[in-house]
Amino acid sequence: xxxxxxxxxxxxxxxxxxxxxxxxxxxxxxxxxxxxxxxxxxxxxxxxxxxxxxxxxxxxxxxxxxxxxxxxxxxxxxxxxxxxxxxxxxxxxxxxxxxxxxxx
Amino acid sequence: xxxxxxxxxxxxxxxxxxxxxxxxxxxxxxxxxxxxxxxxxxxxxxxxxxxxxxxxxxxxxxxxxxxxxxxxxxxxxxxxxxxxxxxxxxxxxxxxxxxxxxxxxxxxxxxxxxxxxxx
Numbered sequence: 141x142x143x144x145x146x147x148x149x150x151x152x153x154x155x156x157x158x159x160x161x162x163x164x165x166x167x168x169x170x171x172x173x174x175x176x177x178x179x180x181x182x183x184x185x186x187x188x189x190x191x192x193x194x195x196x197x198x199x200x201x202x203x204x205x206x207x208x209x210x211x212x213x214x215x216x217x218x219x220x221x222x223x224x225x226x227x228x229x230x231x232x233x234x235x236x237x238x239x240x241x242x243x244x
Numbered sequence: 245x246x247x248x249x250x251x252x253x254x255x256x257x258x259x260x261x262x263x264x265x266x267x268x269x270x271x272x273x274x275x276x277x278x279x280x281x282x283x284x285x286x287x288x289x290x291x292x293x294x295x296x297x298x299x300x301x302x303x304x305x306x307x308x309x310x311x312x313x314x315x316x317x318x319x320x321x322x323x324x325x326x327x328x329x330x331x332x333x334x335x336x337x338x339x340x341x342x343x344x345x346x347x348x349x350x351x352x353x354x355x356x357x358x359x360x361x362x363x
Contacts, residue, residue, distance in 0.1 A: 217255055220309075220339050223309075224317075236263065238279060239269060242265070242279070243269075244265065
């Protein structure tokens, strides 16, 4: 199940951090490693897991590879849905408070 | 609180809420900027101007996430009177982001930190 893959891929805090970095824009593996204490092989492994979960895709440019969040990936959509599913009830609570203070 | 929820499509959220206030009052709260700002801050919208308005019935706004990945969406607020004189507020929120591939930094092989685009 791809959903299970996504869950497992993002359960790891390092991979979550990598994914969040890539959400800002595409990057190569060495740029990704900056600011993280992680070896190159470990980074490659994490990227492979993210790729298999279809969260991240790679794009080759000659000898070099850039990584980016897969815009067709399920995680973007799932994350968006989860965020706003929690967001709207909170906004509606605020709306109810406002309505109490308004003239009918 | 959320009485009904159906994800009709993968990229759409549909929620319905029961409000005690009559539709006329709810309409002012969702359409007049000074009121709207009190429960739906402009920072959460891509544009404070509504995309479309059907007075007393429906108003739509474009939204944009404040954080990465800054996904864009379209939300419609539809109101109707319920049997008790209150209001049913229906929220139809669609993910509309049609982003193509993110722009690339020109020198991916420069071994320098990738530039981040200003939001």
